[in-house]
Amino acid sequence: MSELSLDLPGTTKRLDVAGSTHRIVVAADPQNAAQAQPGEARSYGWRLLPWLLPVSIVLAWHVLSTTTNIFAGVLPGPLEVVDAASQLAERGELQRDIYVSIRRVAIGFSLGAATGLVLGVIVGLSSLVRGLLDRTLQMVRTIPHLALVPLMILWFGIGEEPRILLVAMGTLFPVYINTMGGIRNVDPKLIELGRSYGLNSLELVRSIILPGALQPILVGIRYALGVAWLTLVIAETIASREGIGYMVQNARELLRIDVIVLAIILYAIAGWFADLATRLVERRLLRWHPNYAKGTEP
Amino acid sequence: MKIGATLFIRSVGKSFGTRQVLRDIDIDIPAGQFVSLIGPSGVGKSTLLRIIAGLEPLSAGAVELESVNPRPDIRMMFQEDRLLPWRSVLRNVTLGLRNGDEQARLMLSSVGLEGREDEFPIVLSGGQRQRVALARALIHEPDVLLLDEPFGALDAITRAAMQMLLESLLARRPRTVVLVTHDVEEALLLSDRVLLMRDGQIARDLTIEQDRPRHRGDPALAALKEELLDGLLAAETAH
Numbered sequence: 001m002s003e004l005s006l007d008l009p010g011t012t013k014r015l016d017v018a019g020s021t022h023r024i025v026v027a028a029d030p031q032n033a034a035q036a037q038p039g040e041a042r043s044y045g046w047r048l049l050p051w052l053l054p055v056s057i058v059l060a061w062h063v064l065s066t067t068t069n070i071f072a073g074v075l076p077g078p079l080e081v082v083d084a085a086s087q088l089a090e091r092g093e094l095q096r097d098i099y100v101s102i103r104r105v106a107i108g109f110s111l112g113a114a115t116g117l118v119l120g121v122i123v124g125l126s127s128l129v130r131g132l133l134d135r136t137l138q139m140v141r142t143i144p145h146l147a148l149v150p151l152m153i154l155w156f157g158i159g160e161e162p163r164i165l166l167v168a169m170g171t172l173f174p175v176y177i178n179t180m181g182g183i184r185n186v187d188p189k190l191i192e193l194g195r196s197y198g199l200n201s202l203e204l205v206r207s208i209i210l211p212g213a214l215q216p217i218l219v220g221i222r223y224a225l226g227v228a229w230l231t232l233v234i235a236e237t238i239a240s241r242e243g244i245g246y247m248v249q250n251a252r253e254l255l256r257i258d259v260i261v262l263a264i265i266l267y268a269i270a271g272w273f274a275d276l277a278t279r280l281v282e283r284r285l286l287r288w289h290p291n292y293a294k295g296t297e298p
Numbered sequence: 299m300k301i302g303a304t305l306f307i308r309s310v311g312k313s314f315g316t317r318q319v320l321r322d323i324d325i326d327i328p329a330g331q332f333v334s335l336i337g338p339s340g341v342g343k344s345t346l347l348r349i350i351a352g353l354e355p356l357s358a359g360a361v362e363l364e365s366v367n368p369r370p371d372i373r374m375m376f377q378e379d380r381l382l383p384w385r386s387v388l389r390n391v392t393l394g395l396r397n398g399d400e401q402a403r404l405m406l407s408s409v410g411l412e413g414r415e416d417e418f419p420i421v422l423s424g425g426q427r428q429r430v431a432l433a434r435a436l437i438h439e440p441d442v443l444l445l446d447e448p449f450g451a452l453d454a455i456t457r458a459a460m461q462m463l464l465e466s467l468l469a470r471r472p473r474t475v476v477l478v479t480h481d482v483e484e485a486l487l488l489s490d491r492v493l494l495m496r497d498g499q500i501a502r503d504l505t506i507e508q509d510r511p512r513h514r515g516d517p518a519l520a521a522l523k524e525e526l527l528d529g530l531l532a533a534e535t536a537h
Contacts, residue, residue: 193380196353196373197394197434207393211384288384288418 076258081265084258093247098266101232101244104160105270108167109228113221116172120179124213125205137176145169146234158239163232170231171224178220182213215289218282225274229267301330302474303365303441305350311358312345319345321498323359327491329441332468332475334485336526337495338534343478346495347374347444350476365441373440377447379427381419381434388415391434398437405433409463425456429463436467445477449484461487465511482526486519487512494526496533502526 010030016023058078064070065077076084088094119137123130145166152162186209194208210217236245244263251259286292305327312320319342327333335343348354350361351374363370381390391402406415409429419427428448435443449457465488468475479485485492486506494502504526508518 189376189378189380190382192353193376194393196351199394203394207385208382211382214384286384288420290420 074257076261080258081262084256084262088247088259088262097242097244097247100242101236102270104163104236104243105167105228105232108164108232109171109225111164112168112171112228113175113224115168116175116220116224117179117217119172120176120217121183121205121210123176124180124183125209134180137173141173141177145231149234149238153238163235163240166235167228167231170227174224174227175217175220178216178223179213182216182220183209185216186212214285218278218285222275222278222282225278226271229271229274233267301472303363303367303370304329305442305474305476306362306364307346307350307359308362309359310346310349310356310361312342312349312354313357319498320349323498323500325493325500325503327474327476329365329474330472331491332477332489334477334479334489334492335495336479336482336485336492336530337501338530339480341495341533342498343495344446347446347476347478350442351444363442367441370442371438371440372442372444373435373438374444374446375428375431375435375448377450379419379424379431381427381430383419386416386418387411387422387430390419390430391437393434395437401437402433405437406430408467409433423456425452425460428452428460432460432464432467439471440473442474442476445475445479447478447480450480457481457484464488469510482523482530483514483519486522486526487514492526494529494533496529501533502529 010028011026012029013024013026016025061075062078065075071077085094088097119133123133123137148169149162149166152166156162156165190208190212191204194204199207232243233245233248236243237249240246240249244266248260248263251257251263283292305325307323307325307327310320310323311318323346325333335346337343345354349356351372353374363372382393385393387406388399388402391405392398395402403412403415406412409432411426411429411433414422414426419430422430431448449460452460461484475489477485477488489506492502492504492506493500494504504522506519506522508516512519
């Protein structure tokens, strides 16, 4: 008798051999049945699983930096970073920098994503507009938007505009490409159905084309959020007076490694929150979709 | 009560490029008649149906619809259910309607799906999904109902249940029906008239006068089935 590997939770599969007869038995396994319940019924341990790695890394970092001196002068311990954070918070700088950065990402991302969405929908729907715009947009898309930094500064100076515009440019294209592709890939049979059920163009877009393209659109938005933060890091290191990027720039000049590490952690947390938000939106909007219906842990 | 519309199909022809699929088809379908179109695959049955539905442009001739209704309505049910996966069962049925919730609930219960209104199509079985599609077509009270092999992908038992359901719904509210099927027995059980297509034309026009409800074992139907199958086979080899 031997156990066979099987990935079905709550089930065991084994091979019985009696003489020359081979028998495969697949049976319910009540001990592991809890795992078979997707979603809510999962145990505490399962929910804590994603935290295991980050918590262990921070713990190891703490232990190594307090008991040994391999990080001395290179990497401050987690407690020192927390200390730096509280000092900055006391002076009100931390809150201000976080607020400014989030505000820039929010405005730039909204601008870029909205433009990308509208362009993607129009280009996806109309072959006339596609013929007119798509070639040009695909060409502009391949320009690394960060290459425009010097130009932006020359045009707009060192105010808020160049930063927000750069973030907007970074987010526009991922959203545009995924929206256009998604719309062009909506099942033509469903569109025909909508037409034969008397939907006008607006209703057709709202009830069939946009929901049908939603999945790739959300992929684009998720990717664009990552690009938005990346762009901001660059945009804020140039001639900035506030924001997380400025905080890093300043810290480098003052040799404050703890503040630099703090900024990196802030970016990681921001990225995590952005991802969490898009996942929640995905789960809500795509709850009809078998892959999103259950078991997607935030 | 509406009893459907009269359909006049006049010298209808259809070509895809140089290939002529339908040639000079002339059929009058009186209001309330249930007509089945049978024939080998690729003979143009579905194309004819799509032309009647206005989903396909025709190359020659005309299709006319005559009804007491000021705005005669045609609805089509496809072989695939074509439910919108992102809409609940209820919202699928109310597609294209305003304030149709109450009506949709009634319609869903008449196809045996009461209590499933808020579920998404993904959790339904193939037969249940076709029931939703049927409810979605019938809620508009169409003068003409077009069925393009709607039960073709279902298993035998589900298919028999769907045929009975369709028959009972039509008995309550008769309307003109055109059914495309490759199942001769289905055509004989349900229709008043069977049209056999061959080479893009109507080869046989058969009136079925048996009383309803009909039974599969009926010897008269069995004889007709034999005859039609022979016709089909001949059409297939000619094809």
